[in-house]
Amino acid sequence: MYLYIKALHIIFIVTWFAGMFYMPRLFIYNAETADKPEAVRQALREQFGVMMKRLWYGITWPSAVLTLVLGSTVWYLLGVTPQWLVIKLIFVAGLYGYHISLHIIFRQQQRGIFKYSSQQLRIWNEVATIFLVAIVILVVVKQSLSFVWGIVGLLLFVIVLMSAIRIYKYLREKKKGNKA
Template sequence: MAYLYLKAVHIIFVVTWFAGLFYMPRLFIYNVEANEQPQPARDLLHHQFTKMMKPLWYGITWPSAIITLVMGLSVLLKGNWTAVLFKPEGFWLLLKLVLVLLLYAYHYSLHRIFKQQMAGNYKYTSDQLRMWNEVATIFLVAIVMLVVVKKEISVLWGLVGMILLIFILMLAIRIYKRIRNKGK
């Protein structure tokens, strides 16, 4: 019974963590694009985005990432998943854990961008940040597919699906950029 509660809390905080991972790069993009505005609008926008980013990052995204990790480890141990981790039937779980580790690296990369922007350093263009914004989507799709489909998914078809998803996301970004540039 406790296992199901741990799992439920884990899923809840995965959702809130991803909410932050999806929205934070959007705020980075808007903050960068504020540089295109004349003064005093530029400073007002930077001030507003800073006010929005800090509570999102420190009040929702970071705590959710930590609780997700703690609950995930609890589910792993309480559900005795470690017994199958290095066996053929646990390959999906091992792959999921590798993707989760990479997701935490992505989270850290967003933290670095956050710190840069808080210091007034805008190293990336809005187009670069738009592409970086889609990385969370790729992780979400890959991890959910592994958890739901487990060993029924073929690694080859999983990779083909991910490449196709990446292609579609990049195409959508390019189409959006064209539409946006026509509007200017």
């Protein structure tokens, strides 16, 4: 029974992350409609609103809840709390905090409030990736992972990710400049 619950936990982690990866993309596309003519902007925002509601309430939230329930069950059935699991749970708590932040942005955009630029949302979009890398490496490597090397590796990953975002922004701006 333990392995079936663990398998379901992993499946709902995957669907939860799918929602958290795609939702900020929809935020970005929705925010970028500000440059469009009014009729186009209105039509796109209505469409993105429907897509976001379906994704958020149909996939992402249910997956987050099932991940929590099944993960808690796996932890209970495991019967112990090794040190790596404590660290993982700290990252998971951060991930739920990130999830809540996406919910806040979702609610704002549903009300027509756009507080963040598409560039800021692009950066925020990568936070889930950082949590994913940290949690998966921690779960797979467990005790053999040096805490110091783990932090150094995670920081290097964040630097590479943020550099990639800057390069992408530079290339987009360069492409826009060539079209003008």
